[in-house]
Amino acid sequence: MHQVSIVNDMVIRFANVNGTGSASANNMFSKAIFRMGIPVSPKNIFPSNIQGLPTWYEVRINENGYLGRRDGIDLLVGVNAQTQARDIQDVKPGGYFVYDSTKKLHQEYIRDDIHYLGIPMMELSMQHFDHPRQQQLFKNVIYVGALAALINIDLEVLKQIIREQFGKKEKLIPPNFKSLELGYQYVLDHYEYPLNIHLERRDKIGDKIMIEGNMATGLGAIYAGATVAAWYPITPSTSVVKGFETYAKKLRIDPETGKKKYAILQAEDELAAIGMVIGATWNGARSFTATSGPGVSLMSEFIGLAYFAEIPVVLVNVQRGGPSTGMPTRTQQPDILSSAYASHGDTKHILLFPSTPAECFEMTADAFDLADRLQTPIIVMSDLDLGMNSHLSPPLVWDEKRTYDRGKVLNADDLDQIEKYGRYLDVDDDGICYRTIPGTHPTKGSFFTRGTSRDEYAKYTEDGAVYVRIVDRILKKWETAKKYVPTPEMYQEQNSSTDGILFFGTTTYAALEAMDLLKQQGINLDAIRIKALPFNQHVVDFVKAHKRVFVIEQNRDGQFRSLLVNELEIPPAQLVPVLNYDGMPITADAIMQKILSNLPEPANHKSKVL
Amino acid sequence: MHQVSIVNDMVIRFANVNGTGSASANNMFSKAIFRMGIPVSPKNIFPSNIQGLPTWYEVRINENGYLGRRDGIDLLVGVNAQTQARDIQDVKPGGYFVYDSTKKLHQEYIRDDIHYLGIPMMELSMQHFDHPRQQQLFKNVIYVGALAALINIDLEVLKQIIREQFGKKEKLIPPNFKSLELGYQYVLDHYEYPLNIHLERRDKIGDKIMIEGNMATGLGAIYAGATVAAWYPITPSTSVVKGFETYAKKLRIDPETGKKKYAILQAEDELAAIGMVIGATWNGARSFTATSGPGVSLMSEFIGLAYFAEIPVVLVNVQRGGPSTGMPTRTQQPDILSSAYASHGDTKHILLFPSTPAECFEMTADAFDLADRLQTPIIVMSDLDLGMNSHLSPPLVWDEKRTYDRGKVLNADDLDQIEKYGRYLDVDDDGICYRTIPGTHPTKGSFFTRGTSRDEYAKYTEDGAVYVRIVDRILKKWETAKKYVPTPEMYQEQNSSTDGILFFGTTTYAALEAMDLLKQQGINLDAIRIKALPFNQHVVDFVKAHKRVFVIEQNRDGQFRSLLVNELEIPPAQLVPVLNYDGMPITADAIMQKILSNLPEPANHKSKVL
Amino acid sequence: MTFIKPKFRHPLLPKNKIGYYKADYEGAISTLCAGCGHDSISGAIVQACFELSIEPHKIAKVSGIGCSSKTPTYFLGKSHGFNSVHGRMPSITTGANMANRDLIYLGVSGDGDTASIGMGQFVHVIRRNLNMVYIVMNNGCYGLTKGQDSATADFGSISKAGSINPFEAIDLVGLSLELGATFVARSFSGDKTQLVPLIKAAISHPGFAFLDVLSPCVTFNNNKGSTKSYDFVRDHMEATATIDLVPEEEEITVAYPEGSTTSVSLHDGSTIQLQKLAPDWNPTDRRSAFNNLQSAKAKGEILTGLLYINPESQDMHELVETVPSPLNSLQEKDLCPGPEALDKINDSFR
Amino acid sequence: MTFIKPKFRHPLLPKNKIGYYKADYEGAISTLCAGCGHDSISGAIVQACFELSIEPHKIAKVSGIGCSSKTPTYFLGKSHGFNSVHGRMPSITTGANMANRDLIYLGVSGDGDTASIGMGQFVHVIRRNLNMVYIVMNNGCYGLTKGQDSATADFGSISKAGSINPFEAIDLVGLSLELGATFVARSFSGDKTQLVPLIKAAISHPGFAFLDVLSPCVTFNNNKGSTKSYDFVRDHMEATATIDLVPEEEEITVAYPEGSTTSVSLHDGSTIQLQKLAPDWNPTDRRSAFNNLQSAKAKGEILTGLLYINPESQDMHELVETVPSPLNSLQEKDLCPGPEALDKINDSFR
């Protein structure tokens, strides 16, 4: 079982019980690695429950920047008795199992192909703290201290994090320090350290930040000038509005009066939440809501209203697992079709697919411009993995020169210049009409917004020809949208393979790693990452340029693939589905295997010499 | 302007004001033609309003049985001053305009290519009736009398209809007779009759009936043994539950106690309506709801629950026009995608597509068997045209030997035989598991129904592998369903053309006529009518057997075509959309034109000599 | 009823304080049934806004779906309107109001729209004390979908012919009192003398002002004890299974002094008892409003007037402490923290 | 809290009239937070059903979504259960009840589940007087989504630390009284002496029986005035921006005589005042229930006990006049009119 050193490349998993305060200790652990300049990516695997059930925290550390999920645990910190048997099975041969040796390990749990490292965490904690609640809490910090010694985390980095975190509650600093040291010292006294898998400081982070997607989304709404946020709590979207609120409180309070330049409305349900958004944007404010699958289902009647009455809406869908309540604390990308075609009747909606927190920020801000420009719902398609886990991300960027695009809105002066205003007149021949905000002008520009058919002057009509004119014009807007939505990212200067790989959102992490893995086997794939629906010409060109395109997504039914076929009229056989839908983020390995199994003639896929 | 006689082939339109009692007079008109043995098909074109707005009643009479809508009005009865100008324009050259000559016709309305026939309807009515309300009502009967003379309707047939209708309110019979005669006599006295377009008795009806689709749907639910109907009023579905109630009152009241063997629940909204259905079927009753697009949108969260928790649901979607409130009194088939994939997450639902009232009856009854057998929502996709208009239909049939298929339900004895019951165990390897009804057995068979992920024993789990097993098994059920759903109808013994035509629901009427029109031009198309999703092998074979298939549907986005591509992996280019979405039923002519414009090489499409 | 309305305005017609004619507050011609109570309420709204000298474009009209919800087309043609979806007017109005606190929000709904599908939103808009007028045009039935019972059926305590409504009616006035609404009133569509001042008071109230207005449906309020002519209509409709015959009726008007009781005869000949609060009624006492309401109900009477007003009402903006200027008037410079602030934020995530 | 429950049953343990042990009414081990009030209510339900000698499989348990809605897993393991979707328990129960009037329907919901998203269905199930027990486990917050205010916050009239809830609480007891509920009661999770008989009475009531049970949330009911140890938890959570530290607490129990008032100290040190109805309280007088409720509220007290019962209650089946046998027991022969009847029907359409 002697192994060579593996530096800065490992997966560490913590097996905890929720409600025991492990979250903060685990976060501290990841942050320290980040601060040591080593790329790191933690994932929370938590139950739909508040206290007493198993929860895992899985950290991938990889100095090459591969931060998608990877199977195979190198080191597992197992402090949950309920799951110990299974946890031990999950350690990969040659790996480590760190456990609380206050209680003896079951004899039957012993595998002979892994290492066991007992630390008497609870015992140490009880020796130093009186109150049971503190004993429980600091036990977690003790194992962080132990890990610091075992895999070589800089203790000072950890302490600095504690200092910053408890700056205002100073009395909490010494017990945290103490706990760290207890664990650290125990390892020093009892084990050879560091282990063969361990860390070394690097400078691989650059200006990157570590942030949850939902926080970045909330910040995007702040920067885009949203003033009315309406929502109803639902995992995993709840922290979007929380992020918005956190920064609104910091940045949007009138310093003199203490009054708010924003309103956050906790609605009575999701129907009301999106209704409030529609009311607010109709009335000229920027407004948004965030929800997850069940919420989108409930919102679908209203989404259709916004589509047909042409009202800007920004809706963040932080997707979670399964139909119905499903797996509410697991990740998937299962709402592609239900979001794209939400609501009855002929409707289709603009979707944005961020894949990093920086894009959550940027695309959320873009969503407001797009909504105002295109006067229609814009759905930001995030997911639990992106939204609720911290990700290493490029910093959030706000271009100094950027200004809000409020789209075609007429003010009083504009109206004075117009002979006869028609809300649904396609003056510019781009499918987008001019809207007016209530209260703008004493005599001109008022109209009746409605979900029923109406003519160009917003007058109710049951005339079929007029209806056709209006819905065809709305379709023209869809064409226009292609100019405005973010263009896909290409990962090659020029296509060089007959096969392509296509992905979006959080499948990106694993997809890029899989490409590199395949390249190592001499298989070169062209790649495209899609950022928005409607798909524009680049997507068409990419698909056309390849005999076969692997479409990677995280749902059972290959929904994104359906969307591609349907919107671009692609022969389905050209698109090979690569699916994962067990609620855990897809791994590079799974992608690679699936692609390999589809490549009977590997020779074809070697890079062409140009 | 002299023309040859046209017998039993015409379109007659009545232009009325709603709320004036014209509906009953118009119905009487159609019924009389039906009773004269001549195929007839009336369509109501009514506003979303109760009184005072234009409404039309368009009757196609065709002894060859072509009863889809046809453009070009042969005779228009224009008794609505508001629309007279437009109505007159709609009469085809050589046609007739019958109007109330109590008021003089505007000079500018005079066209020289049509005939004007003034009848002083109001004047006649006022001469014979005192009360304004009666004057208004009988004016309508007067024009029916006039038409009887003009186009040769048997007066006795009309009188018999009146006798039957007012059997219990005898005092209403004489004034109706009187009115008929007033109109009839006026024509006799003032015009040459009958016109060159007129009727002659035939025997082309056979055992057919004339009934609204919704009434047949309601009857289907009665026959299938539905006991709990939960609904919320919405046009055009309201009359489904009304139909159910009408017959429940007749057939389902315990004669001794006067108590009901059914419960009709007018819910507070559509969410509650489908919730009640789910509760009732979970508890072992047959139950259904009927709604239209906005209702389906509101139901979508619950539809996902029923899909995932595997609860039988029968949902009738009587489709209407447009997204949002849209054109609530116009017909479309615009909810194909939103019904097939209703709800967030990976879901797909079984759809049935009736095209006649007889099929509304049969498929509704089937829907209950399918729901019980497959333990999932079954959506009957009707539409306004089918549901709210009277159609000439084969009689409703209930096979004496038919018995309810209640699917896999375990009773107490079954349970006693089972060691360990698992609600979601795929015992028979067809994806369908055994359910139990609450209260069945004191100690065995109880389980917890839920929308969250769970294992084969209905125990909550967040284990991804179990989730995958369950949703894959649900997909297996989808394959099994192909065996159970109605198979498509083929219109040829053997395929004989390179091109096919594919349709479903109410497009059938016009599609079949279009085929004949094309045949007259030497163009022969193979045809298939689809009755259900999932599509089975017949559909695959049909599409494969043809170079090109025209898909006829009534929505903007070609939703059925998308469904075909998506479910059958068909190259989209093979399917040519033929669309109509102005809210009026599609015409044979429109289909023919579209197909012709897509047939550059007509030679190819002539029938092959076999 | 549709006919052409004259555009011409007589120069001697009265103007209000801000120089508008009453016609400036009117809307398109109504397409409701002749005699429908809803039209009377529209008229009262026009009158109230005219008398209050509100600039029409400073009003936003919001409604759900139903005959009642169509009425905003028929008044205040110079105001923006939003005919939203069934039962969701309150959420639309909430969003709109939060975006711009400076407009007047006039919400119109029906008893189906409010008491059934819209119940949840109704309850919660009351709870938030949103500054708006909320008028329910209450006819005890679903007019637009052809006369099904609503959850407020039967205000006359006489059960409907044919289908006897087996359920307790929801009293929206009692309900809103219980929920702490800060302005609660009831009136009758045809009682202009009472209705116009109530609408004016509701508009002036800083918070949620609820107005339950009984509004007879000509066509579907087919109560027992109806007159001969009604029988004729019913017989005809029953025999032919069509409901296409709408009797043209006159608007029902009523005038009776405060503190008294009157009996109103509806289109179909049935009657309801209205009781008007006395002039010395103290509308700031919520408990006595409750008690009076219950007593009247026990007597089969319907209490009308301003039952309750909370003079201390604080509207939602005050409760959630937004800035005094409308949120929709804030500009990019007020809202966007800019790149430097973002640098600091980025730093906090390192 | 998860641990293994012993399966062994002592032969001397008491059985009820129909021969069941109390354990036969228990469910799976709770996974709620230690000390959660909801678990106490589950215990009371078990006790009540045991004492009433109901066959467990004759009960159907229905709930929405939330910590409270999870509890049906933790009691009556031999009964069918349905954990439906958020806020929609009433409609599921309505359908179920209409299908089979012979079972007992036990609906469990939370204050979020009922007073927010579920408000519409709550109001309407009351109106229909569906024969069911409707228990709201009322903790004034959204437990499962981590502690947001609910519409019933704040039952202790002490505003929450951090975010002060600006809105009036909805009093579900007052609301259901106003809506004409035929059985209205309130209790406290830890008051077994009061709660068990109330649940038994609710089960026995032929109609809608509403039970609002105050049920403190250990984790998120973080009121002001909390004890030192709570401060520590809060400080830690605030500083680390995590809410992963749940204090293990004991169940709060209380016992106080009828007619008296008691003050209950919650986990976080804050207190609420409970007032128990006197033994001679007449629960059939709806108006005095109203008045008492208002008076208690004015004093900052929460009235507990059976406030109102309508002894004439007729449940929905009686109102809509269904046959006495359960509809789900009717067979094809009872339901299907057969081909001959269809021939006649066809004829009527010719």
Ligand SMILES: Cc1ncc(C[n+]2csc(CCOP(=O)(O)OP(=O)(O)O)c2C)c(N)n1
């Ligand atoms: C989601 C949805 N369900 C149902 C309908 C059909 N619908 C239109 S109006 C209406 C009832 C209106 O009743 P009410 O609010 O009392 O208005 P009234 O017509 O009586 O004035 C219904 C059910 C709809 N438009 N949308």
Ligand SMILES: Cc1ncc(C[n+]2csc(CCOP(=O)(O)OP(=O)(O)O)c2C)c(N)n1
């Ligand atoms: C449609 C929908 N929206 C939101 C949620 C998220 N959610 C789950 S439980 C809950 C609130 C539960 O609060 P309450 O009913 O008071 O129960 P408690 O946990 O406090 O007992 C919410 C909002 C959901 N499951 N479904």
Ligand code: SF4
């Ligand atoms: S149906 Fe009734 S509510 Fe609707 S417009 Fe006519 S009278 Fe008014």
Ligand code: SF4
């Ligand atoms: S979070 Fe609150 S309500 Fe939920 S289980 Fe814990 S203590 Fe109970």
Ligand SMILES: [Mg+2]
């Ligand atoms: Mg109404």
Ligand SMILES: [Mg+2]
């Ligand atoms: Mg709660």
